Amino acid sequence: MEFVFTNNINRKGTCSVKWDLCNEFFSAEDVLPLWVADSDWPTVPEVVKAIEQRTAHGIFGYTFPGREAEDAVINWLDKKYNWKIKREWLVFDNGVVPSINFALKALTNPGDGVVIQAPVYKPFFEAVANNGNELIINELEYKDNKYNFDLDDLETLLEERVSLGKKTAAMILCSPHNPVGRVWSESELNNLSKIAKKYDLLILSDEIHADILYPGQQHQPTANLDKQIDHQTITFMAPSKTFNIAGLHTSFTIISNAEMRKKYKEAKSGFAAGNNILGITALTAAFNHGEAWLEAQQVYLQENLQFVKEYLKNNLPEIKLVRPEGTYLIWLDCNNLPLSSEKIADFMKNKAKVGLNPGEWFGPGGKGFMRMNIACPRARLKEGLDRIYTAVKGLS
Ligand SMILES: Cc1ncc(COP(=O)(O)O)c(C=O)c1O
Structure with missing residues (x-):
């Protein structure tokens, strides 16, 4: 069975913390949400089926x-x-x-x-x-x-x-x-x-x-x-x-x-x-x-990770990827951007219009870093990176 992780499913209006609470967290509606640690694709088909069967009981x-x-x-x-x-x-x-x-x-x-x-x-x-x-x-x-x-x-x-x-x-x-x-x-x-x-x-x-x-x-x-x-x-x-x-x-x-x-x-x-x-x-x-589905998800995440790595290397060398060994959360070292570390979070939400978790949220050692969630269709990830690219070029 082939599993699809590329569909652009609209999560807005589903009481999604990631998609519907951007305003509360970022004070901005128009950020592309790449923050909360959940994924932008449906779960395992057998899980959906099991829930449907259970709900039929009523x-x-x-x-x-x-x-x-x-x-x-x-x-x-x-x-x-x-x-x-x-x-x-x-x-x-x-x-x-x-x-x-x-x-x-x-x-x-x-x-x-x-x-x-x-x-x-x-x-x-x-x-x-x-x-x-x-x-x-x-x-x-x-x-x-x-x-x-x-x-x-x-x-x-x-x-x-x-x-x-x-x-x-x-x-x-x-x-x-x-x-x-x-x-x-x-x-x-x-x-x-x-x-x-x-x-x-x-x-x-x-x-x-x-x-x-x-x-x-x-x-x-x-x-x-x-x-x-x-x-x-x-x-x-x-x-x-x-x-x-x-x-x-x-x-x-x-x-x-x-x-x-x-x-x-x-x-x-x-x-x-x-x-x-x-x-x-x-x-x-x-x-x-869920094992086969998980393996397929892992392949997709691995490709997303590779995509980010190449994108940053080719277009945004100012941002360093701390390459993860696990999790779909990536930690971006933004200390080489021409901005003071205090201004990075503000720059990402207000200039780049991407919703990332500011490094400070994770306490000491977080300043100058941003956390990005890559569990989304690659096209969305590219849009997020393109937004950061355009904003960074605007700095020079
Ligand atoms: C390390 C860690 N622990 C716990 C949680 C949340 O767990 P739960 O939703 O089961 O309370 C998260 C969610 O991002 C997490 O990253």
Whole structure:
């Protein structure tokens, strides 16, 4: 079966955050939206069919996930990452962001330090603030157009806190990383986990982007590194980015440590809704039938990425692509544009008329960068790049 990613489907007027809330975010209606992390093409045909069959039943009462959904997740994790989880480790949730908040609520105390590796997805900062934790920023190291963990800095930060008698309870890890696109290797994660073990850090591992990988990459679940790290890790995953079903608000959390799982469930109760009936249906169909579609999507994304790379090289050498290893989000180093870094975001929305996420949105280390979403038909991507090209030429 051939899958089509090139159709220019109109999403305006569908309550799409990406398309219908440009005015709220950019104060401009006429930007080309290349921001929010969803895709501009329909999900897997079998997912649509499964939802249609479920809606034909006509009754949408309270729902629990059931064995079929559990099996779909268990098999997917085994097949994709050779990660063999037990059924009881699984908790079905309504989104990774609420789950990270519940985990902090369950397993940290206000005032405890929580480490995040900036620049990173903004809701991590918000989760730390929501729970009254102390934010500890361990900036990623950016060298030769590539990002790495800065583990020396991490140890220094943690050691300093120990000497001051301050507790550091957890780290929120983004793996693969949004926005810098790194797919952390097993050896990098092992090095990080040595520090987590030494300082008894809980690892909240957000692996929502695990399935979108460029050739040669393999995702390593943090919890599956070894038994000890598994014991102190909570993993957050979802089919939402992979299969473009984020609006169905269905994710899952994996906690092998029974005591932590109990606390996590207690922290959730009273706050979280039950499961979304159509989300569970979609997750099951996507994991059971979506693999060929995902492979085709990966080919299209790879070609989009190549297209951007060549376009920038030939037309806009002032903008450097930080080439991602995973995710459909690309991180553009705009520091060589003839503009002060404070003005880049404003230039992109008001002069180029493209809706990109400003680097500052991702915290320290983000200034001078913009994040672009390439999960759209190539013609639209070209239009976005053409708009930037015209605006940049207008600067000289
Ligand atoms: C790293 C990361 N975590 C979580 C989310 C959102 O997850 P959810 O919609 O399940 O809350 C995103 C969305 O862009 C993301 O990039």
